[in-house]
Every structure is written in C-alpha cells, then in structure tokens.
Amino acid sequence: MAGERQITAVLGPTNTGKTHYAIERMLGYRTGVIGLPLRLLAREVYDRIVAVRGPSVVALVTGEERIVPPRTQYWVCTVEAMPEGIGPDFLAIDEIQLCADPERGHVFTDRLLRARGTQETLFLGSDTMRGVIAELVPGVQFVRRERMSTLSYSGPRKISRMQPRSAIVGFSVDNVYAIAELIRRQKGGAAVVMGALSPRTRNAQVEMYQNGDVDFLVATDAIGMGLNLDIDHVAFSSLSKFDGRRMRPLAPNELAQIAGRAGRGMSHGTFGVTGEAPALPDEVAEAIMEHRFTPIRKLNWRNARLDFGSIDALISSLEVSSDDMLLMRAREADDLMALKSLEKQAEIRARASDGASVKLLWDMCRIPDFRGISHAEHASMIENIFCDLHERGRVPDDWMARQVRRLDRTDGDIDTLSKRLAFIRTWTYVAQRKGWVNDENHWRGETRAVEDRLSDALHERLTQRFVDRRTSVLLRRLKQKEALLAEVNDKGEVTVEGEFVGRLEGFRFSADKAETGQEAKTLRQAALQALVPQFHLRADRFYNAPDTEIDFTEQGGLMWGEHAVGKLVAGAEPMKPMVDVFVDEEAGVDVAQKVQRRLQHFIDRKVAALFEPLLNLSRDEELTGLARGFAFRMVENLGIIPRGDVADEVKELDQDARGALRKHGIRFGQFTIFMPLLLKPAPTRLRLVLWSLANGLQEFPEAPPPGLVTVPSGQGLPRGYHAMSGYRAAGERAIRIDMLERLADMLRVEDSRGGFEAKADMLSITGMTLEQFADLMQGLGYKAEKGEREKVKILAEAAPEAEKTEDVSAEAAPEAEVAEDTAAEVAVVEAAPEVEAAEPEVPEIEVYYTFTWAGRQSTRGPRRGGQGRRDQGGAPRGKGGKPQAKGGNAKGKGPRRDGGTKQYQARPPKQDKIDPNNPFAAALMGLKSKD
Known part of the structure; x- marks a missing residue:
C-alpha cells in the first residue's frame, strides 16, 4: 500500500471495533508494529494474527515474553516494549488516552510524539483525546467510530440478583477475592481476571467464562483495556481506587472505559453498581451512556533525550520540564526512584563512571517491580544484578539458577502462588534482555516453564476456591434445557452428571450439607429436576415391597428401611389411622399417591393382625344389649379398661353377657378388664401410638421394655398411659396388669x-x-x-x-x-x-x-x-x-x-x-x- 505518509486518530467509545480495524490495516502492509496497553491484550492480539498469518512472521515482545522469529514482519508489543528504529510500514498505538495516566502516561505520550510508521500511523482511543492530538500531532486526521450497541444504566443491584454473563469489577485483590467467594456460594462460581495474572492463567480463567463453565467474571479495571469478552452487564463494587499514591474517585471517562465492556458487537449492554458502591449520580450515568466526557487537556510527559554522561546528568535529564503547556512533567516513576536510591551508594557511583555504565544502570532501574516489595529491597536486587553485569558482563548462571529454583514450587495457596509468579516475572524479564545472561534461550525457556507451571497451579487454586464445578455444571445444563442424568446408588447417594449433589432419603432429597444459601437452592433445583425419573422408579419398588421392609416408630413415623417415608395421623376412629406421606413436591402427584396407598395398606394390615381379637369382637353380631355396648367400650379403649372406670357397667352385665365376652378372650380382672393377647409387646407398641394419635399428643410416650413385671411409674406422663401400656401404677412403680391379677388371686385368701x-x-x-x-x-x-x-x-x-x-x-x-x-x-x-x-x-x-x-x-x-x-x-x-x-x-x-x-x-x-x-x-x- 504505497502512498503518502498518513497519521490517523481513530477515536470513539468502547465496542466500536477500533482494535480490529487496526489489525486489518496492519495486515494490509508488509510490516507493522502495534503497541497495546496490557501484556494480556498483546497476547490476545498475537494469537489472532498468528491464526491468520502463521507464527513464522509474527513477533510477541512484552516485558516477560519475547518471541521473535527470524523473518518477523509483524510486531505485537506492549507500549513500553515497542522496538525503535525498525521503520515499519504501519504503526498503531492502542488506548492512546493513557497519555493522561499518572504512572504510565509519559510512555504513551512519547509514542504519540515520536513513534511513526513509514506509511501509516494509527492512534486508537477515546474521543477525549481529540483536542490534544490535534495540537500536538500536525497533519493528523480524525475518524469517529460509533458504538455498535447501546449501553444503558441499570442502577444498584445485589450480587445475589446479578444476571448471568455479568462482570463485577473490584479495585483490589482482596476485594476481587471476596466478591468471587460470594458468587461461588450464591451462583456456583466466577472466573477471576487481574492484570497481575500471567497470560496463561488469565486465558484459562477467561476460557472458563467464555465457554459457559461459569456465568460470572470478577475482575479489576484490567478488563477495561481492550479485552473482548461476552459480557452483558458490568457492575462496579466501588467507585474509587488506589492509584499507587492515594485513594481517588474514578473519573467518568474511566468508568466508561470499564462499563463499555458490556455489550459486544451488536448485543446491547448495561452497567450499574453493587455491594457498597453508591448509586451513580444522574449526570455521570448520562455521560457514560451518551459518551460525553471532559476533554483531556494535559498529558504526562518525561524527557526522552537522556544524558548518560553521569548519574547526576541522567537524573537531571529525566527531571526536565517541557516548554509545551499541554505536556506536564510526569510524577516520579519507580525507575527514577530506584536510580536516585542507587546513586547514593559509593560502589554504584564508582562503577557508573562512564556513559555505557550509566546506560546499563538505567536499564537495570527499568526492571519493573513485579514483586511489589519495598523500594529499598527492589533497589538492592537491582544493585546485585548491575554489579554482576558490570563486573562479569553476565548474570552468573549459578546465582540465576538459585533464584529460579527456589520459585519452582507449585504447593501453597493462591497468595503464595501469586507471589511466586510475581517473583519469576522478574527473572523472566532479566532473561529476555539481550546480553544479560550467558544462554538466553536456556534461561528464557527455564523461566517460562516455571511461570507456566505456577500459572497452571494458580488457575487450579483459583478454580478450586472460586468455582463450584458441580453447581456451575448443573446451572449450565439447566440453562441449556438439556435433560440431566441422575443416578442413585445403594447408599442413597445422588449424582447428577457425575457430580455428588446429596442423598435421596426415602422420597425426599437432602442436598449436600456442605452447601448453604443460594448455592444449596441451586443444587436442589437441578437435582430434583434430574431425579423425577428416579422418584417414579423408587415408588414402583416401594409399592411392591413386602411389609417386612416397612415399620412404624413409637412416635408414629413410617419407615422404609432406615428412611422416613411418612407418618400416622389421627383418623375418624382410634383403630383407623390415616397416613401423611413424606414426598418432595417435585416428585409429582402420582408418586405421592402411590406411596400413600402403600403405607395405608401397611398400617391397615398391621392393625388387623395385631388387634385381630378386638376386631373380631367389634364384628360379632351375636353380641346384643349390654354386651354389645361393653364390646364397643373395649374397642374404643383398644382392649384395656381400668375396672374402676366401668364398675357400674360391669355390675349390670349378667353371666350370659360375661360369658359371651369371655369367648373373645376378655378377662374381668379385679383391677382391669383386658384382653391378655393384646398385652404382648407388638400390640402394646401399636396401641400406644394409636392412643397418642387419638388424644392429640405432641410427644408420644414410649412403651415399657418388654418382659418387665414392674417399671418405674414415672413423672409427667399423660393420664391413661399406664393402662394403655398394660400396667397399673401403684406407688413408685407400675405393675403389669396380668401379673397384678395373679397377685390379686393370692391376696384373696x-x-x-x-x-x-x-x-x-x-x-x-x-x-x-x-x-x-x-x-x-x-x-x-x-x-x-x-x-x-x-x-x-x-x-x-x-x-x-x-x-x-x-x-x-x-x-x-x-x-x-x-x-x-x-x-x-x-x-x-x-x-x-x-x-x-x-x-x-x-x-x-x-x-x-x-x-x-x-x-x-x-x-x-x-x-x-x-x-x-x-x-x-x-x-x-x-x-x-x-x-x-x-x-x-x-x-x-x-x-x-x-x-x-x-x-x-x-x-x-x-x-x-x-x-x-x-x-x-x-x-x-x-x-x-x-x-
């Protein structure tokens, strides 16, 4: 594309396709360089170009990565790592509005003023830069690009009510981790994206979000710099950030840069606030939606013409102010702070006595403080490296090996791994510098391998901590409206799509106790949907189960094996109890009815078997008059009546009536009228349950242990309990009524x-x-x-x-x-x-x-x-x-x-x-x- 040299500023809000436009323009030339604000974004663009042109002609140069094929045509770099003096046909700088950034702005300003392609130069960024670019770059042309989708403000929203495909933005590591932990508990999990992550870790986290393993992303403001993700909603958890010096509120244009990540392509997006962040003022929300911001008036600038004659001369040249009113001197950066710290040491001053040594020292000072430790410790590390390079010409292999080896460990938690990654980035940076180590390829490979291992381990820890794979898998399948496969083993353990979700106890699902809140609700929703076929299969098996597998408890519960499947409730008559089943609503009406019928059959047969003498008495049509009335009293009292309660009725019975009643096994004792067959343990146990139901007791008293002639009479027992249990209270103990009658026979003589x-x-x-x-x-x-x-x-x-x-x-x-x-x-x-x-x-x-x-x-x-x-x-x-x-x-x-x-x-x-x-x-x- 031969032609006149042109400089174009492509400005506009987010989601206008500016970066994509720059890549297409670059690939139209034989050579090109594109500078990007983040290592993460550089890796993403590199992968896109390699997919089109192949790896043999594409270079990736960042602080920690250097991939430079012999026949490189296209250079993808971070802005700080852009090569100088190669004269590419095309050159582009992305996110040019970072010229106003307090920390890195001077680097972007330098590229704005000095970096040019021989045929075409593009500056990509916000429309707020139009004025200063027009004044600082002669002959620049402007292209306005409009957003491809609308962006609207949705106001405050709780995290628990956050819609899927949302990104929650925090401005500190602790804040990001806290939000991710909350989302894991309530929503199943979130991917974590931070600028401090290695590209490998970040890509693994982003992939997890993009392919739907999780529906939420928790990130720092790093996502505002060109990362293209499928985000529908962006929520700010805070409206202020620490900029390295102090906490300050975010400007509307900074909020817009982040909020603009919502709604990619033609999909509309929304933004809002969450957590403790206050609602956005109306004027700020409108400015973001309409992309109207205060133009940038001043850019950060630092002198690029450095004097390496001495350390003092270098410092002076770095602190020169610009004569242009649009360029203000940048605040003291980390590299200048390190230089001033080292300049005070006599050994450093002695070594840095010539231009080459001073330039070497300045290169050392520009090693980023990836570790985030104190300035003194960072300066000490720089001093060691400088002395080795100045004295030996290379960093010693054994010293380098020790530094790398102590970091080559993948044990520990997220914080430990993050620190090791930050440390290895320092040595990766050292290995990337030409001439600093003996075998550059070896050390680049070694440091990269350690970084990859740490990155994989960090991704694994982040996933373990902030993603509940079980919940996220179930949610994704539910969202896709696919049939879920549930399995129940012989222990009642329920797995859905291979993930343990809880236990099926009878016909009720009990979710995994390890989960609480929204996460437990999600698990239950997914599991019950998948368990519907299992409920029907289990109901069929239960309906055909023999009575020996079913039993009742002394509290009226109905058990199938070790699981409660229902309870007895009072019926119209004491000997006709009804059944209330324990079946999850999601199992369906058919399952509940089948379980209810089976339990009713069971209890009806149990009553018929254990109270057969009493039922025969109630059905004897030959009983008439007083005998029939007394038989009704016996049935009503479940076969046991204290004689004192019916003394008058007994007196009125003649010998024929008594004889007819005795044929049914009724014994007229001195103290109790009873049926001896009903004093056995099984009828006694059921009689107490039926009596408790009929009397509306909340707590059912238990039957005495079988085989005991006397038991303690007890305190606080309901009236009538001893008679129903087959005993008569006398003093401190109660005696079994049949043995009491034998004693009465002895007492008569x-x-x-x-x-x-x-x-x-x-x-x-x-x-x-x-x-x-x-x-x-x-x-x-x-x-x-x-x-x-x-x-x-x-x-x-x-x-x-x-x-x-x-x-x-x-x-x-x-x-x-x-x-x-x-x-x-x-x-x-x-x-x-x-x-x-x-x-x-x-x-x-x-x-x-x-x-x-x-x-x-x-x-x-x-x-x-x-x-x-x-x-x-x-x-x-x-x-x-x-x-x-x-x-x-x-x-x-x-x-x-x-x-x-x-x-x-x-x-x-x-x-x-x-x-x-x-x-x-x-x-x-x-x-x-x-x-």
Whole structure:
C-alpha cells in the first residue's frame, strides 16, 4: 500500500471495533508494529494474527515474553516494549488516552510524539483525546467510530440478583477475592481476571467464562483495556481506587472505559453498581451512556533525550520540564526512584563512571517491580544484578539458577502462588534482555516453564476456591434445557452428571450439607429436576415391597428401611389411622399417591393382625344389649379398661353377657378388664401410638421394655398411659396388669382385715424387694405397718464324738435349754454338757410388714377365703362356687328377711395341726400350751 505518509486518530467509545480495524490495516502492509496497553491484550492480539498469518512472521515482545522469529514482519508489543528504529510500514498505538495516566502516561505520550510508521500511523482511543492530538500531532486526521450497541444504566443491584454473563469489577485483590467467594456460594462460581495474572492463567480463567463453565467474571479495571469478552452487564463494587499514591474517585471517562465492556458487537449492554458502591449520580450515568466526557487537556510527559554522561546528568535529564503547556512533567516513576536510591551508594557511583555504565544502570532501574516489595529491597536486587553485569558482563548462571529454583514450587495457596509468579516475572524479564545472561534461550525457556507451571497451579487454586464445578455444571445444563442424568446408588447417594449433589432419603432429597444459601437452592433445583425419573422408579419398588421392609416408630413415623417415608395421623376412629406421606413436591402427584396407598395398606394390615381379637369382637353380631355396648367400650379403649372406670357397667352385665365376652378372650380382672393377647409387646407398641394419635399428643410416650413385671411409674406422663401400656401404677412403680391379677388371686385368701404378711410367692411374682412390695401394696389400697423382730438361728451342737444331724429332737438333749422367741418359730437346742457353750451371738433384726385393707380404692378389696369369692368377673359366689343371685342371700333364696345388710362375724383363726414328724414338734407344742 504505497502512498503518502498518513497519521490517523481513530477515536470513539468502547465496542466500536477500533482494535480490529487496526489489525486489518496492519495486515494490509508488509510490516507493522502495534503497541497495546496490557501484556494480556498483546497476547490476545498475537494469537489472532498468528491464526491468520502463521507464527513464522509474527513477533510477541512484552516485558516477560519475547518471541521473535527470524523473518518477523509483524510486531505485537506492549507500549513500553515497542522496538525503535525498525521503520515499519504501519504503526498503531492502542488506548492512546493513557497519555493522561499518572504512572504510565509519559510512555504513551512519547509514542504519540515520536513513534511513526513509514506509511501509516494509527492512534486508537477515546474521543477525549481529540483536542490534544490535534495540537500536538500536525497533519493528523480524525475518524469517529460509533458504538455498535447501546449501553444503558441499570442502577444498584445485589450480587445475589446479578444476571448471568455479568462482570463485577473490584479495585483490589482482596476485594476481587471476596466478591468471587460470594458468587461461588450464591451462583456456583466466577472466573477471576487481574492484570497481575500471567497470560496463561488469565486465558484459562477467561476460557472458563467464555465457554459457559461459569456465568460470572470478577475482575479489576484490567478488563477495561481492550479485552473482548461476552459480557452483558458490568457492575462496579466501588467507585474509587488506589492509584499507587492515594485513594481517588474514578473519573467518568474511566468508568466508561470499564462499563463499555458490556455489550459486544451488536448485543446491547448495561452497567450499574453493587455491594457498597453508591448509586451513580444522574449526570455521570448520562455521560457514560451518551459518551460525553471532559476533554483531556494535559498529558504526562518525561524527557526522552537522556544524558548518560553521569548519574547526576541522567537524573537531571529525566527531571526536565517541557516548554509545551499541554505536556506536564510526569510524577516520579519507580525507575527514577530506584536510580536516585542507587546513586547514593559509593560502589554504584564508582562503577557508573562512564556513559555505557550509566546506560546499563538505567536499564537495570527499568526492571519493573513485579514483586511489589519495598523500594529499598527492589533497589538492592537491582544493585546485585548491575554489579554482576558490570563486573562479569553476565548474570552468573549459578546465582540465576538459585533464584529460579527456589520459585519452582507449585504447593501453597493462591497468595503464595501469586507471589511466586510475581517473583519469576522478574527473572523472566532479566532473561529476555539481550546480553544479560550467558544462554538466553536456556534461561528464557527455564523461566517460562516455571511461570507456566505456577500459572497452571494458580488457575487450579483459583478454580478450586472460586468455582463450584458441580453447581456451575448443573446451572449450565439447566440453562441449556438439556435433560440431566441422575443416578442413585445403594447408599442413597445422588449424582447428577457425575457430580455428588446429596442423598435421596426415602422420597425426599437432602442436598449436600456442605452447601448453604443460594448455592444449596441451586443444587436442589437441578437435582430434583434430574431425579423425577428416579422418584417414579423408587415408588414402583416401594409399592411392591413386602411389609417386612416397612415399620412404624413409637412416635408414629413410617419407615422404609432406615428412611422416613411418612407418618400416622389421627383418623375418624382410634383403630383407623390415616397416613401423611413424606414426598418432595417435585416428585409429582402420582408418586405421592402411590406411596400413600402403600403405607395405608401397611398400617391397615398391621392393625388387623395385631388387634385381630378386638376386631373380631367389634364384628360379632351375636353380641346384643349390654354386651354389645361393653364390646364397643373395649374397642374404643383398644382392649384395656381400668375396672374402676366401668364398675357400674360391669355390675349390670349378667353371666350370659360375661360369658359371651369371655369367648373373645376378655378377662374381668379385679383391677382391669383386658384382653391378655393384646398385652404382648407388638400390640402394646401399636396401641400406644394409636392412643397418642387419638388424644392429640405432641410427644408420644414410649412403651415399657418388654418382659418387665414392674417399671418405674414415672413423672409427667399423660393420664391413661399406664393402662394403655398394660400396667397399673401403684406407688413408685407400675405393675403389669396380668401379673397384678395373679397377685390379686393370692391376696384373696389372706386376711385383709386382720392383717397378713407378704409371702415369698408374692415377692417372687412381682420381682420386688419387701420395701418395694410394701410401696406397691399401699398404692393398691392397703395399709402397710412396718415392724422389727429378732431373727433367731437354730444351733444344733453335739458331743465331739457325736455327729451333727439336722434331725435332732428337743427331747434328745435333756440339758439343752429351749429358747423361745417372740414369734415361737424356732428353738435353740444345746447338747453335751461337757461341750463349752458358745459365746452368745447378737441376734439379727429382720424387718417385716403387716398389710391390712385400707379401703381407699374404688374397687373393693380382696375377700378372705370363707367369706365368699368372686369369679373372674368379680361376681360373688356362694357355696360350691355357684353364682349368688343378685340381691339374695348365699343360698339364693331371695332377700334377707330382716331386710338388712348381711353381717359377717370374725371367726377364730383356723388351727393348723402339728406334724408329729416335725423335729421341733415338742417345742411347738410347748409354745402352744403357753398360749
């Protein structure tokens, strides 16, 4: 493209295709150079040109990368690394408005003033540069490019409500990390882009965003410099930044540069604020939308004609001010600060004594402070490198190897890896400088390999920390409306698209407990959508499962194996409970109905099997009158009724009615009317559940452990609990009702008026100690009187040559004295006068209780033998066991003639005969004769 030399400024807002236009213009020439503001952007443009022209003719030159093929035609560089003096046909500088940047502006201004292509020069940037370019660059032509899509302000928005394909901008590393962490928890993850990242790390993060692995990008203002990403919305988390010297608010044109990343090509974009950032003033928002900004009036400038005669002369030349009012002297940059620091050291001044040495020192000072450490430490590193180069001509290989080797580690967290990357960038920069190391290719390869390994490790750590791959994968598949594949293993673990998302417990999905908030909601949404087929398969398997796999808990829960699938609720009748199923709504109505039917069948069969005697009683049509009414009461009370609650009804039942009821297994006990078959553990467990449901209890009491005759009566138990559990509370303990009736049978033959002591059988049947039995008897309505007496032992000692025998009569030893105890129960025999009497033993004291009927209970106390007895229903019987007619005397001859109540006279106790074979017969006869 031969022609006159032309200079063009292509100005306009973002998304106008300026960079793309420059690349096309450059490729129309045989040679060209393009300067870009960022290493990241340079790499992106390099890759685009290589894709068109191949790597053999394209060079990439940045501070840390130098790829220069032998037949280079096109140079892609950062602005600072642009080669000088090669005379390209075409030259372009992107983001020319950075001439006003406080830190790097002097470099861009120098390129604006001095860099030219032999045939065409392009300056690309904001329209705010039109005025100063027109005054500083004679003969420049301007091309205005309009934005290809609209940009609108959407105001404040919470991160939790941020739309997909959004970029959230922060202005510090800590701020970026905090936002990325929040998005991971709420949205599944975000890619992270910062200027400090290596191109390899940045590209890996951007690719993750571009291909849809994540829908959010968290970045610094580095994205404002030409990075082309598919962003629909840009949100500012802050409106101020630290510029290296102080915190300052961002200018509207700076905000516009970043906001303009939203809406690429013909797609419209929006921008707004989030987090703690205040809403943009109306005038600022309108200026950004209409691309109207205050023109730039002054550019940062530093003298390019340097004097290397001495260090002082170099410093003076760097601090020269411009005569042009549009060019203001740039503030002191890092390279000048390092030079002033080194200039104070005698050894440096001695070495930098000629022009070549001063120029070498200045080259050393221009090593960027990638590490961000103190100026003193940075200057110290520069001093070491300068001394080696000045003395040896090269940086020693062993020293270089030590610096690189200590950084070649991929362990550690994000901050550790980021620091190592910053450090290796220093040595990459050193290796890229021509003539600084012995084997440039070797060290460039070594430092690049270490940087790549650290970059990959950093990308991995960033992804691990800020991306939940599981959630992001599920969200992407949901967004694409594709069918998700869910699998459930035998442990109930649910995986969707190979990612563990939680557990399926019965017919309810429990998301992974490690996730909370929005992330947990997202997981649940994706998992339940994928689990719909699994719910149907599981429902079919459950419907065909045998009853042995289903059970109920003592709190009314319904279990399928170890998982709760429903609960019992009260029905119209106690023995007809209903079922409430535990099925996720997403499973669908069909699944819920199938589970409900299966559980209802289960509980109906369980009630029918365990309460068969009671159901048979309710269905017996032969029962009529009072018997049918009493049968209804039994069914209503689930087969157990304390006799005191129905005493009047029992009295009204005649013997035929009672007989009909007994055929169904009903036992009319003295204390309880019950069906013994229903006292087994299984019916008892279900009865308590049904009773609790019918009474609306919030907390269901548990059944006593099976096999125990007595249990603690407990405190705070609901009224009626002991009866439903098959026990009767009496004192501190409750006794099983069937064993209580056996005890009542034993008590009937005792003298309940005159008093009696507990027999061994009574203690045995209850399994109680004497004190516990006394408490029980008091609870049953007896009065217990405690007493003490001596327990006398039998001593049977014979002559030394005589054998001891148990059959020694009191008459066999005339010298023996017969000791008489208070109860006349035993005799002590002393034999053989020549045997010394043993020392008298201290008698043991035994405790006993005497029980008498106190008449405190509504149920009458047990009758003595001989005073009439009751049948199982408690009806009085006369002689021979025949039933006594109601209201008549014992012989059934009608009412007493005197019309009074029958009187009972106390008879003397029956005299038991003494067995003549008893060895203590003589002693006992003697005691009786004294009575």
